Amino acid sequence: MVTAASRHGTTEAIAREIAEVLAEHGVEAVVRSPGEVDAVDPYEAVVLGSAVYAGHWLPPAGELVERCGPALAERPVWLFSSGPVGDPARKMVREMDKDPVELPEVREAVHPRDHRMFAGRLEREDLKFPERAALWVFRGLEGDFRDHDAIRGWAESIAGALGASPGRHSPAE
Template sequence: MTPARPRVLVTAASRHGSTHEIADALTRRLQEAAGDRGLTAAALHAENRPDPAGFDAVVLGSAVYHGSWLEPARELAHRHAAVLRARPVWLFSSGPIGEPPYPPDEPYDAATLTGLLAPRGHRVFPGRLEPSRLSAPERAVVTAMRAPVGDFRDWDAVRSWAVEIATALTSAALPAEEGMR
């Protein structure tokens, strides 16, 4: 009997779409990297409250504003903590903008979520700041702060991390929960 392909949920909270695009890129690269060893990955927005119970592994991320994850991602982590602790989990944050080096601090929520979920890793990816996607009050803050504008996302780093995750998932047996498949 051939074991079922591992199912990976890639979910993220995003205010203006940039972090969802990172989740989409992770999903595509996870599937490509797995090749014939097989795994399936689904990118679902955290705002839609996906249930991780039907997945073998989870990649959970959020845009970071003022040092914190967005509420839909935090809420998903807390609501499904028992399920998430029972499977491989990776976390990612999106938010620093400008040219490296970025501030060394992780988002405030990273330590709390690491303690809650015991993830296999956490990555911080640079974000994107595009004034045309912002509300008038957000544009005013960006202008006042003289925040750097542009797309600073490092797609090579995103793809490389996806390969690391795919390798970890396809080279080791995943814990099986009764009735999961």
């Protein structure tokens, strides 16, 4: 299962991209929002992600860990965060690229195999007025900064860890 807490859809899109790559390698993957997940028992492995705002994961991701922490710790888990936007040479953007505050606690609870931070996307039309106003002050943060090669490469490494063969396609294809 691939699950991600997303405010404007970008982190959910990353989750769908990860699931797509897993499927391309013969790993059956479903995408669920964290709020839809009552139990992880039906899944052999979990990829859990969240958008990061002001250094924090969104509450639904943390709530999933609280609900299912012991069961998550019994299976392979990979974590990802989505957050930094803008030119990585800017100090403010480098500050966004830090691990979320909750990550040490989440790591302790679920013992993940890996955590990755991926750049995100920020589009004015997705934002509420106060967020749009902030873009006037903090220029250069708007746009799509996702690195799809990095996302796909990480998902391929997960598929490999799950015993999938490179280039193997799912039976539905």
